[in-house]
Amino acid sequence: MFKKILAATALLFAVASSFAAVDVNKGTAAELDGIKGVGPAMSKRILDARKEGEFKDWSDFMQRVKGVKEKKAAKLSTDGLTVNGQAFGGAPAAAPAKAAKAPAKQ
Template sequence: MFKKLLLGMAALIATMGFAFAEVDVNKADQAALDGIKGIGPKTSKAIIDERKKGGDFKDWPDLEKRVKGIGEKSAAKLSANGLTVNGQSLKTPAGESTPAKADAKETKKDSKKGESKK
């Protein structure tokens, strides 16, 4: 009985490692993409179709630009769940804006400056 319990615990620990395995968006098939939390059949098909049409994704912004439904927030979640682009997870240092966020902040500041001058 103890051996069965020990064997079961070892199997559980071994499978936990697979749950956090990284999946590269440029190499994965549809089943592997579906295994990432946050990617369903529709998104995995869109990723594969876009990869066939436009070639491998260069980086995270390229993935976000080419695949409808994947934006900054979902990209961060997918990366945290094990998705990579060319072996790289999405890295945004704490407190640092992504280029799109920085542009939006500048636009907002500029529009406020224009309003106060009127």
């Protein structure tokens, strides 16, 4: 009985760790390679860009890493990649529009 419990626990741990998120600012080359869609070439581009400084957000990441646009960013995020712990949320929210001034009274 103990062996079955131990085996089940090990299996759950293995499954949970396979879905663990990897942050682009903290992940090693091996951890980045573990994300589906990130191969050795992309992980090298990520690490090279990271040498200039940490990525601030997904927009910064997409600007600095060649080959990553919105569609690719969304796919990588779905597969477990994060930037500062945040999943990709699509295009940045537009700045709120300023309220139109009321017409001047005559």
